[in-house]
Amino acid sequence: MKSSTVGRFRSLVVITALMAAMPASARAEDIVVSNYGVSANGMPFAVALKKGFFKDEGADVTGILSSAGGGTTLRNMLAGSAPYAEVNPNAVIAAIQQGADIKIVSDNVLTVAEFVWAVKPDSPIQSPKDLKGRKFGYTNPRSTSLALATLVVQSGGLKTEDVEMVKTGGFGEGIPALDLGMIDVAPIPEPLWSKYQSKYRAIARAADLLPPIANVVGVAAGGQSAAKEDFVRAVIRARRKAVDFMRQNPDEAGDIVAEAYNLEQDVARNSVRYLVNATTDGIQYWGTGQIHLEGLNRAIEVQKMVGAISGDIDAKSIVDTRFLPDDIKAMK
Incomplete structure (x- = not known):
């Protein structure tokens, strides 16, 4: 083996070893967000990505995968081993009832004010x-x-x-x-x-x-490594920072959304402004991640009404709050 080849081989071994030693939270990961690039629910993720909030919090999010519905989102998450997904509650409940090992880990959009x-x-x-x-x-x-x-x-x-x-x-x-x-x-x-x-x-x-109704939630699969659990925590923190940024800087946030969603600037700005100011019984549209049980229970009853889900569902049993920051761990 030539010396140059040996050198390249040794370098490859060193790089591979370093990559293996890196914590998963520092590795590149995708997340999955229902209707990202189309619906308003996922807008904070565009802001978090553009402003570098994911990396600031220790989550190297390389891509945000979109899908056209809740069931598709969960299948994409589980099939691709994405650590985190945002999806509507009825898809989560249906998957859990079919045996999927997943939990709601954040309450992302607390009302249906976009309608x-x-x-x-x-x-x-x-x-x-x-x-x-x-x-x-x-x-x-x-x-x-x-x-x-x-x-x-x-x-x-x-x-x-x-x-x-x-x-x-x-x-x-x-x-x-x-x-x-x-x-x-x-x-x-x-x-x-x-x-x-x-x-x-x-x-x-x-x-x-309409009263506050849980709109979309963050979910994570069970049995993940400690590093991937840290990644999920970092994603939740980064999204929370993005929501705060959007409330304080709606026009700049609107410009970011315009680019990510391929919208006219005035349309995106107007949409962000409307939703950051929209409150339902004092509850804001984009939440911090803190679980609002009343809204989640309301979502369950609404979906039962149209046959999207069935059976008795204990909302608390499908929630895991350990990924949330300490100040919002308590359920509301």
Whole structure:
């Protein structure tokens, strides 16, 4: 073996040994976030990545993987051994009921304030009381949008059978369906609402109409190494810093979101401003990670209502608070 080859070989051995000795919290890891780059829930992760908060806290997050739904997010997390994922509670509960070894480790989005239900400007519908006999859009069966649509209808003193529920397949698809008259009311969540609000008229806003409902949560798989557990703790701390930054610097945060989500700057800024100021019964939209049991229990009941989950569920039994900073470990 030539001396240069021997030198390269020795260097490779040394590098490999150093990598093996590195704590996992310093190694590169991906995290998985439902609808990242599309829905408002994941915006703090874009800020944490751009501002370097992950690295500051000791988590070398190399990528944020997106997926189109809760079940897909969990499959991606478990299949790819990602230490942490953000997902809707019903997907977590369904997975646990099927035997998945996962726990809720942070309560990330505490309300559904991103939801607005809108009509065309010339529509005679002024409020949920006027929905009888109307076509009400929702995305897919057993979805959060269907559950919330049911609550909106009930808020107007009506029953679900008093309206015609129409599946559109997605929020983006609901907008042309509204334009074409296929539906009379469409759910338009942020940041879509900030983009299209000049074109439509809101008849209901979740922030004003609905109580705090757990929206998305952070989850981690059981049986992880101590280093990966430290990584999860660091991700939670970094996201918390991002939420604080967004509240103090909404326009700069909006610019970061615009780049990560491929949005117009004014749309992203408007969306961030709206959501950092949106409170429901004093509860803010983006949480610090602290578990709000009342909102989690409410999410369970809402999802039961549309058949997304079934059976008796003890919310406390699916939560693990040991990853949270000491000052927010106590459940609310």
